[in-house]
Amino acid sequence: MQNKISNNFRNMISPTSGILLIADPFLKDPNFMRSVVFICEHQDEGTFGFVLNKKFEQTMDDLINNFDG
Numbered sequence: 076m077q078n079k080i081s082n083n084f085r086n087m088i089s090p091t092s093g094i095l096l097i098a099d100p101f102l103k104d105p106n107f108m109r110s111v112v113f114i115c116e117h118q119d120e121g122t123f124g125f126v127l128n129k130k131f132e133q134t135m136d137d138l139i140n141n142f143d144g
Contacts, residue, residue, distance in 0.1 A: 090117045096124070 088094065096112040107126075114124040 090114050090122055092116055095127075 090096065092114055094114050096110075096114060098107050098110045098112075100109075102108055110129060111127045112124045113127055114122060116123045
């Protein structure tokens with residue numbers, strides 16, 4: 076019997092901690108266009124991760140008070 080899953084979802088992997096998400100080359104969302112995201116945590120309430128290939132202009136000191144890094 077042939078698998079009837081749509082081709083759009085055939086290669087989808089559920090987001091879990093420790094995986095990399097690579098944006099589809101034709102994704103038009105400017106927030107994630109050509110991005111590589113490392114997933115740190117995924118729960119029903121939401122997902123947390125870091126974009127690895129985009130420069131972030133702020134430093135840790137700018138984001139966290141009294142950061143000694």
